[in-house]
Amino acid sequence: MLQKGAVSARDVALAAGVSRTAVSRTFTPGASVSPATRAKVIAAADALGYHVNNLARGLTRAESGIVALIVAELDTPYRSRLVSALTDRLQTAGKVAMMINTDRSDASVEAALRQAIGYRTDAAIVLSGMPDRALADMCLRNGLRLVLINRDEEWPGTIRVRLDDEEAGARAARTLLRVGCSRPALASSASATASLKARANGFRAGLAAEGVVPMEVVLGPTSYETGLALGTDLFSRDIRPNGIFCVTDLLACGVIDAARHRFNLRVPADLSVIGFDDIPQAGWEAYDMTTFRQPVSDIAEACIAWLSSPAAGMDVETIKLSAEMVWRDSVAPPGE
């Protein structure tokens, strides 16, 4: 029975003395089987360690039950939280997540989606990189539904989940102004995705409403190290900022450490800092950072809800969620 692969329904049927159909029906909810044969089948299946072959099942059914997560830099606090939430929700919805890594280049995103199509994934959730129109069409033609998280293009048959980044940026600006910050700065990374740009724009707009123009620095990828560099740049200037909005918590952590350990500045006495994402480290006592909370579970919930509703058709849909502000202790009126 274990000739080369796994135990199949035929093996179970043989052992239970019933037809293979009976085995199939036993494991198909809603099918018609008598309690007696069902019992026999289950007994045999347990004894042999039988499990329905989802690959073959996906061949017949329209759905495979697999959903692809396309992501770059999974080893990053925000990403890993989102992926964790998504896989959790997928699982409770009876689906399973297939992880596909990307280096964010177009080529690798394309490869990832091709991989997803190859496994007849029910959907692909794109967290990183941006498939182009032709690619999206190919997915659709293969019955692959596309979910774009915090990306900006909109295409038929696709759902977008977006945050009100712009509004959050504006709110950061108003907050800094309200505590009396006279020299605000904007720190962002060079790998600007749609949402990072929106945050920056919102911040600029919020300041502009009061006639203020921020100092700006843009550097490298979104990372702690970039944050250090951003801070070092800003604090080396003749006129130092006394309030900084960082488009990402990771950057903010770096900025705070640069301020404290390289320039002996006090946060928040000498410098107010606002981040974005509310990664776990933002809540650590070493940072205690005021930031905006990404509604990670809401995002995940929204994606899975859309995927589970068979109604979700060919229309473009955009789900807007809002990022709440989390008040901690990195923002305060400047010292004397």
Added chain:
Amino acid sequence: MLQKGAVSARDVALAAGVSRTAVSRTFTPGASVSPATRAKVIAAADALGYHVNNLARGLTRAESGIVALIVAELDTPYRSRLVSALTDRLQTAGKVAMMINTDRSDASVEAALRQAIGYRTDAAIVLSGMPDRALADMCLRNGLRLVLINRDEEWPGTIRVRLDDEEAGARAARTLLRVGCSRPALASSASATASLKARANGFRAGLAAEGVVPMEVVLGPTSYETGLALGTDLFSRDIRPNGIFCVTDLLACGVIDAARHRFNLRVPADLSVIGFDDIPQAGWEAYDMTTFRQPVSDIAEACIAWLSSPAAGMDVETIKLSAEMVWRDSVAPPGE
């Protein structure tokens, strides 16, 4: 052509004016097809957006190309790094990762493995929780190879990847003694896996060799918050430790923050701290922590190498790797 699902080989054959077999052969490396028909097939496939159905392919072949990663608390620095490395390596080896979440209970590990069997996964890499012997047997009977990372049981047909945690713990002990730490402490979490226990035992043994017995605290799950609680407990005692080995960096971060922000202690002047894992935050300037580096890529490499070698048979195998010490600035001779 897009009646309900995806485009199949028959569609391509029809469009290219060849037999379905020709299509299949075009996408099967090493099969015999003339350049002319191959070109026709590829043209048609591109036009239609055809991709080989890996589900069906996995039905015929012995291998599905899917490897399951069974993990709890993915949203944790060490886990996410390991998972990221594993998916990366799997991908370059031509396989793909299926993520299955666990809450670490036996029931959910069992569910995860059943899920993996259902999808005819080539292997399952277990990072969290511990399948029991019966479960492991069921996997084997279904042709599922099992890789256990930092778990301790050994079963036929299974590979274990282990660190020399014991030795590392001992080395932490010797290090603290060498810098003149007179009151060492051991901080560990209540959710003690095999490797955490080994680190603690190694530390105790290392101290015992010099006739020293550490203070000990054990609390909650492995998290930053637990670290805070551990530190608060230790520093509230009449006799405070002046050197602490934390079985995990996450715990160490909490301990350091408790020391600094709740008890005004200086690290390393008043207190030396050693962690384990070398998570990114350990290198942040706020912590600058001496710790042991988990050879994440070596671990991933070893797993994938074993999976790719068809020779890897029914023998128990154990791969031992060593955790290098990373010197940073959280360890120093106690101040005057």
Added chain:
DNA sequence: GAACGTGATGCACAGCCGTGCAATGTCGGG
């Protein structure tokens, strides 16, 4: 006792692919 509805069961087929085997066509050599 006959007609009829109902639930259980099995046959056979579809879904998509890889591959052994036979058939076909082509080319070179004798």
Added chain:
DNA sequence: CCCGACATTGCACGGCTGTGCATCACGTTC
């Protein structure tokens, strides 16, 4: 001109499941 070698191609089958349809047994009602 014939024959063998060889590459190419297609048929048919196997792999595993779900399901429409026909069959059958059984119980009920008149």
